Amino acid sequence: MAFVKFIVDGKECMSEEGKQLVEAAKENNIYIPTLCNYPGIPPKGSCRICTVLISGRPATACTTKVTEGMDIQSAVPELESFRKSVVEILFAEGNHFCPSCEKSGNCELQALGYKYTMMVPDFPYMFPKREVEAWHPKLLKDHNRCILCKRCIRGIHNNDGKTLFAYGKRGDKLLINIDPETSKDISDELAQQAMDMCPVGAIIRKEKGFAVPIGRRKYDKMPIGSDVEE
Amino acid sequence: MAKKIIATASLSGCFGCHMSFLDIDAKILDLIELVEFNKSPIDDIKKFTKQCDIGLIEGGCCNDENVHNLLDFRKNCKVLVSVGECAIMGGLPALRNMVPLQECLEEAYLNGPTVRDCNENKIIPNDPELPKILNKVYPCHEIVKIDYFLPGCPPTAELIWNALVTLATGAELKLPYESVRFD
């Protein structure tokens, strides 16, 4: 296996050649924020929050493979301000009311809001009219909270290898649908996996909730990415 | 140093932010050294008696009375702060923003299971004394300029305290990780 040296924000790093930049940075204790990326499933580069500068040019770290001598800027003011904007845009684009959300405290979008000390989104609230789908026996799909990251589409498949989720429509009407047929007999484990994979509270497993009280959840005490950083 | 004059209001909120304010506990003794209260539910002063330095707004605007109140605060306070999720993004009351007002009112007064059998004349309350409901719940900064925002439902007492100290003394704002919460 070939190893390569690369630089992130001036720090010399080392990793396997061709490794996803997000993961390669992580190995070197550097946290590059992500939202649509999820370890082990094909990257899509749609939230853009992991955008870094490679030799001055913007590229998403989730879709970039690390090569020898790559010179990367990540935690620079221009990009940190961009990342904060992405978080704020998502909060203003959907209907994100944290106090009533089962995912609060475990939500990656919220955690990034904390990381960037978002006090208010500096973007106009859209208050879009969106549905809550509760017909599925095991899953609740709350479109108000969905950030359309495609994790569930890319990562959740039934026993036949078929997708349970797919996009519908386009642009600001984009949404993620559940297939009644392919999702019919899913196991509790798969339902749980779908909920856990969702970065926000858009996919909620039915019948079980608030097992861990708010205030004692993952990001309540510890900033996102702090487990990566030295 | 002259004491800063402070005013507070709860618009379309639950008073939870005011409760959280009181959670500063014994620091309230320090606070009265720093600030003087004017119009506020805390001292029950109903009308502005002088120009204030800081206005704390809890709640968003769901009716015309809220709007008038907010405009009054904007006029009488040098600095306005949105306190809590409702002031910042409409909060719980804004859950109705996805439903047309007509439907909301009909559900609340005509068709809801607890009213449909007792509202014989099928009246949606319309006494001129009642505040007029807005078409949606507005975050405060969609109506007037808001200078600062303190998120949370409610914001932690620590955040409110730290922000007030900064506004009153000019000291650098302390924002420990756990003090900024959205829930």
Next chain:
Amino acid sequence: MGETVHAIIRNYNGDPTRLMDILIDIQSQLGYLSEWTIEQIAKSLDIPKIDVEQTVSFYHFFTKEPRGKYTVYLNNSVVTGFYKVDEIVKTFEKEAGCSFGRVSPDGLIGLFSTACIGMSDQEPAAIINEQVFTRLTPDKVKTLIAGMKDGKTIEQLKGSSYGDGQNANPLMKATVKNHIRKKGEVIFSGDYTAGDALRKIKSAKMSSNDVIDIVKKSSVRGRGGAGFPTGMKWEVARKAQGEPKYIFCNADEGEPGTFKDRVILTEEPKLVFEGMTIAGYAVGARYGILYLRNEYMYMKKYLVSILQDMERDNLLGTAIGGKNGFNFDIRIQFGGGAYVCGEESALIESAEGKRGEPRDRPPFPVEKGYLQKPTVVNNVETLCTVVKIITKGHEWYNTIGTRESRGTKVLSISGDCEEPGIYEIPWGFSVNDILKMTGARDVQAVQVGGPSGSCIAANEFGRTLAYEDLATGGSLIIIGKNRDLLKDVVLNFAEFFREESCGSCVPCRALTGMSKLVMEKIVSGKATVSDIDRLVSWAPIMKKNRCGLGQTALNPILTTIKNFRHLYDEKVKGNSEIINPAFNLAAATADYEAAVKN
């Protein structure tokens, strides 16, 4: 009905990558794609139903509900607005008995609006059942609707007065006009005979490397707007691993104000197809695909017959020109109505039967493109140019144009001028030259390169069209002084981008809609200086979108803020930053007043 669906699916061997064709054919026969139809397709192709639905719901022209026996798609692009389109809309609605976005109660007529249909030189125009109707007037609309009520066929509705040139071809019978105002030395030189370049390759014994070499020496660059050197693209694809390789011709010209590909494909289709064949020879590709926008469906029969002619003449197919081993077939892939599919990787996704979402790069299409095979995507004009370069030599080509921009450019010119239409001119002309040529007077602004380009004011009319100065994919919309630039032009473009964003990248999906909201505020005089500043601050955010559409989607707003700042300043003058001028208490309580009144 079931038989129709299954026969069409069998036509495409039940291949899910041909989903676009399956949907287009079924809708063309049955009028719409019902739940039942979608279920049948999903079962036959063995894919989840939501996978079929995600493609169906992505494209503007696919519908799950009936859209009437006659379906009208009236163009709503900027230039249409210059021709009293409101009256046309009113007449349609009055005569048909339904509003836009709906179908008449008897199910006869459906009225819908659509983005630029490539007829900006003959607006107002509409597509009715795949046929184009141009230069609409209220009287014409009345006659059309009366004809529909009389049960006339679409052919009868068109009448018998067809457009010039091949528009009148019996296989097309289009009322569309070419409006070729200026013929240049490359595309419309009139000296082309089908097979010219292929014969040259044979007689001069040119290898594929020789072809690439000449194309490189000619320094021809992509005509779609990005200007990537064509020879270099071909060379990379040639060296890329994977078989078979593909040549795509991108004829999805969706940039509002652009219609050059329509005219080239009407008058010189063989030049286009031969260009694809030459590219196939150079790259070592076996198949060519012309990706044609759905709006140009009226050309289908005509273009298919041209392909058959060329195959008959041994200009396509196997052992082309008697050269053993040189095999190349071309098929036409129609789109479904989505501007973003003009982006090459979105175009490839669409041709694979999927939503037109741009791909992440790398890998580039030349390495992994259509069906993950090396794929070259070239613009219509680029491919035509190559045929001429092979035929006449790169030395000839290099005498035309400027130092960095060789050759000619076919411009689509529309808007406020006397002679809108097609102008093929060498690179290096100034905007002023062009305005003079087209008979434009009292010009306020020129939209160069469509909404994703820039809107320039008179102080820049001295600039020249060239890659080194004002690069353009080829459209110029001339905007007269009588127009309300912000309302009539910028707001229309803002709505266009909101509608056409694929939605994948967060900044593009959200900020196209948000910027339109702010723009409406500005136009209505309810915005403040900080609203303008906010729009400007969104520029670097948009630059981080994945594709060119997303990166340029705020250009209509940003370039007018830069070049026409005074218009914005007038709109916000005197507005308070303390009390939001956009909030109106009377308007906000109107719903309540209405509710309690009843």
